[in-house]
Amino acid sequence: MAKETPKKPVVGLDMGGTKILAGVVDETGKILGVAKRPTKAHAGPDEIIERMAKTVLEAVDRSGLKIGDIQAVGVGTPGPLDPDEGIIWHTPNLPGWVNVPLAASLQERLDVPIFIDNDVNMGTLGELALGAAKGTRDAVGIFVGTGIGGGLILDGELRQGFRKNAAEVGHMVILADGPYCGCGKRGCAESVASRTAIERDIRAGLRAGRKSMMAEVLKGEPNERITSGALAQAYRAGDPLVTEVVGRAQYYLGLLVSAIVNLVDLEVVVFGGGVVEALGDDFLAPIRPIAYQYCLNQEGIESVKIVPASLGDNAALLGASVYARRRLAKK
Amino acid sequence: MAKETPKKPVVGLDMGGTKILAGVVDETGKILGVAKRPTKAHAGPDEIIERMAKTVLEAVDRSGLKIGDIQAVGVGTPGPLDPDEGIIWHTPNLPGWVNVPLAASLQERLDVPIFIDNDVNMGTLGELALGAAKGTRDAVGIFVGTGIGGGLILDGELRQGFRKNAAEVGHMVILADGPYCGCGKRGCAESVASRTAIERDIRAGLRAGRKSMMAEVLKGEPNERITSGALAQAYRAGDPLVTEVVGRAQYYLGLLVSAIVNLVDLEVVVFGGGVVEALGDDFLAPIRPIAYQYCLNQEGIESVKIVPASLGDNAALLGASVYARRRLAKK
Numbered sequence: 302m303a304k305e306t307p308k309k310p311v312v313g314l315d316m317g318g319t320k321i322l323a324g325v326v327d328e329t330g331k332i333l334g335v336a337k338r339p340t341k342a343h344a345g346p347d348e349i350i351e352r353m354a355k356t357v358l359e360a361v362d363r364s365g366l367k368i369g370d371i372q373a374v375g376v377g378t379p380g381p382l383d384p385d386e387g388i389i390w391h392t393p394n395l396p397g398w399v400n401v402p403l404a405a406s407l408q409e410r411l412d413v414p415i416f417i418d419n420d421v422n423m424g425t426l427g428e429l430a431l432g433a434a435k436g437t438r439d440a441v442g443i444f445v446g447t448g449i450g451g452g453l454i455l456d457g458e459l460r461q462g463f464r465k466n467a468a469e470v471g472h473m474v475i476l477a478d479g480p481y482c483g484c485g486k487r488g489c490a491e492s493v494a495s496r497t498a499i500e501r502d503i504r505a506g507l508r509a510g511r512k513s514m515m516a517e518v519l520k521g522e523p524n525e526r527i528t529s530g531a532l533a534q535a536y537r538a539g540d541p542l543v544t545e546v547v548g549r550a551q552y553y554l555g556l557l558v559s560a561i562v563n564l565v566d567l568e569v570v571v572f573g574g575g576v577v578e579a580l581g582d583d584f585l586a587p588i589r590p591i592a593y594q595y596c597l598n599q600e601g602i603e604s605v606k607i608v609p610a611s612l613g614d615n616a617a618l619l620g621a622s623v624y625a626r627r628r629l630a631k632k
Numbered sequence: 633m634a635k636e637t638p639k640k641p642v643v644g645l646d647m648g649g650t651k652i653l654a655g656v657v658d659e660t661g662k663i664l665g666v667a668k669r670p671t672k673a674h675a676g677p678d679e680i681i682e683r684m685a686k687t688v689l690e691a692v693d694r695s696g697l698k699i700g701d702i703q704a705v706g707v708g709t710p711g712p713l714d715p716d717e718g719i720i721w722h723t724p725n726l727p728g729w730v731n732v733p734l735a736a737s738l739q740e741r742l743d744v745p746i747f748i749d750n751d752v753n754m755g756t757l758g759e760l761a762l763g764a765a766k767g768t769r770d771a772v773g774i775f776v777g778t779g780i781g782g783g784l785i786l787d788g789e790l791r792q793g794f795r796k797n798a799a800e801v802g803h804m805v806i807l808a809d810g811p812y813c814g815c816g817k818r819g820c821a822e823s824v825a826s827r828t829a830i831e832r833d834i835r836a837g838l839r840a841g842r843k844s845m846m847a848e849v850l851k852g853e854p855n856e857r858i859t860s861g862a863l864a865q866a867y868r869a870g871d872p873l874v875t876e877v878v879g880r881a882q883y884y885l886g887l888l889v890s891a892i893v894n895l896v897d898l899e900v901v902v903f904g905g906g907v908v909e910a911l912g913d914d915f916l917a918p919i920r921p922i923a924y925q926y927c928l929n930q931e932g933i934e935s936v937k938i939v940p941a942s943l944g945d946n947a948a949l950l951g952a953s954v955y956a957r958r959r960l961a962k963k
Contacts, residue, residue, distance in 0.1 A: 381929055381931070390931070439793075439794050451895075453895065453896070455786065455791070460786070460896060460897075461897075462770075462896060462897020462898065463770055463897050463898050463899040463935075463936070464897055464929065464931060464932045464933075464935070464936070465897070466897045466928070466929040466931075467895065467896055467897035468895065468897075469894040469895070469897075469927075469928040469929070470894070470895060472890075472894045472926075472927075472928040473804075473890075473891040473894050473895060474806060474887045474890065474891055474926060475805060475806070475808050476807065476808040476809075477806055477807040477810075477824075477883075477884060477887055478807075479808075484928055486925065486926050488887075493808075552808075553808060556805045556808055556819075559803075559804075559805065560804040560805055560891060561895060563800040563801070563803045563804050564782075564784065564798065564799065564800070564801060564804060564892060564895060564896070565784070565791060565793060565798055565895070565896065566791075566792075566793020566794050566795055566796070566797045566798035566799075566800075567793065567794050568794040594817065595803075595805060595817050596803075597797070597800040597802075597803040597815055598712055598795065598797040598800070600712070600721070600795060600797075601795045602795075604794075604795070605794070605795070
């Protein structure tokens with residue numbers, strides 16, 4: 302039976318490919334103390350789990366609390382994973398993580414209930430409970446970066462799915478027979494609208510002789526990544542090539558939003574990730590009219606909010622803390 | 633609070649553009665008696681609602697029951713509509729239906745609780761509760777005909793959506809910048825995979841000089857529709873043009889399934905509608921490998937069932953009866 306939502310502090314932990322971020326969070330969503338350390342992805346699961354435990358204890362210490370004061374730890378990690386069993390099946394960006402019982406291993410070290418789910422789900426839940434989608438029950442998070450990740454919340458609950466693999470919004474096909482995607486298929490949203498796709502198309506434009514500010518950025522460094530910051534600068538300056546390429550990505554993201562809304566008809570679409578953080582609403586403004594236009598039923602369509610994420614780097618941490626409270630209440 | 637599921641018979645009513653079909657259904661899903669009459673779409677809401685009431689009473693009479701023995705009537709109708717208020721907002725195929733309080737009007741005539749929802753939702757619910765998806769909790773129904781309609785059930789419940797407009801699977805964009813769709817947008821699944829799209833492409837092939845059995849079917853009757861039956865015959869006979877055009881539609885339907893599974897990760901995809909009924913599993917066999925291939929996570933992918941609808945003409949009627957029982961239990 303559901304008990305009352307736990308009132309004592311919990312820890313939200315965001316385990317990424319480059320850093321581990323932990324925060325003690327009270328029942329209002331206030332962060333009482335944080336700690337951070339590099340992940341050292343090459344170190345393998347055992348050492349990384351040890352580092353995670355240390356980061357948790359450090360955050361607890363900085364909050365002036367003891368681990369005994371903490372009711373649970375919620376962890377957002379890369380996946381795919383099994384949130385019920387607390388097992389990470391594998392993670393493309395962390396070598397050696399195959400069927401790792403993360404929840405059990407952390408619980409052994411910390412003696413506190415541990416609940417895990419994927420980081421993008423956590424980010425979406427954070428935005429729903431405490432950020433850009435606060436006060437709503439249905440939201441999709443679309444995180445545009447190297448790839449396009451997603452999280453889906455329906456009727457207030459994370460949609461896990463039959464195979465615990467929902468919300469792969471980046472791999473919904475938008476342009477059949479389009480460019481090859483990192484996943485090996487063609488025409489996925491990620492293949493036409495991620496920062497990787499934008500970068501590919503800018504490089505192609507430059508090779509074809511198009512003039513652009515980006516030529517300076519990339520000069521002499523053909524393998525350098527185009528950062529979200531550099532992209533934002535050129536977009537804001539009205540660079541024609543960048544405007545055109547980013548414009549195509551925005552068009553495809555509009556179609557993606559409409560496909561999602563046509564299927565599950567939800568209230569809020571939250572966009573996050575590097576490109577969105579760098580450009581904010583400037584990036585979303587051209588997406589809205591396309592997204593709305595491509596929804597079948599136009600009644601009330603502008604009440605569907607399309608907004609930038611508002612929690613920044615703390616989204617997954619805060620979402621993980623909300624998740625921990627919810628799982629605890631359901632136990 | 634939810635009460636026990638009602639045990640007395642209910643009536644399921646399927647109100648289509650051409651016929652009204654009513655059936656008395658017991659708590660096991662057995663049809664005790666049916667009645668049918670033409671809709672007479674031009675007659676307008678008042679007369680059609682009167683005809684619906686008569687059809688219900690006739691089905692009750694044929695079951696050897698009285699209307700007092702009936703606990704509720706569930707109605708599947710074209711939409712969009714508001715299932716909570718029982719109001720049809722408008723229906724593209726029925727002239728004069730604008731903001732019609734269908735539930736209240738029928739209740740006045742029959743003195744029994746009336747619950748309405750759209751016919752494709754009802755068909756999907758019928759297949760989930762009593763047909764091809766029996767025993768599962770998550771299903772999408774994809775009905776391929778003149779257009780492509782859909783119904784979505786998650787965690788055992790119809791997904792209505794924020795604007796009560798979910799499951800418009802036919803208008804998810806699959807081929808950006810593709811052919812114009814009946815809805816005025818481009819590249820929707822309906823624009824590349826409905827029977828209308830198949831017909832358009834076969835006619836284009838014939839005009840371009842391609843040889844095909846379909847030339848005979850259409851000879852001298854340029855405005856005649858290609859029926860699902862004629863299509864099935866030519867497909868089974870291996871007609872090259874028909875095989876090619878239907879093959880493209882199957883490819884796009886495979887992409888559509890993968891987009892849906894990537895987003896909501898469900899257990900069963902039920903295909904219905906004229907083309908599917910005429911061709912059965914022959915039509916679905918080429919869809920499966922495409923659908924599976926385009927799902928991001930391949931683990932357990934073949935446990936996602938892609939099956940033909942099994943209730944035929946009774947799907948919406950049976951679904952409406954299940955819906956009526958559920959709504960009653962929630963009152």
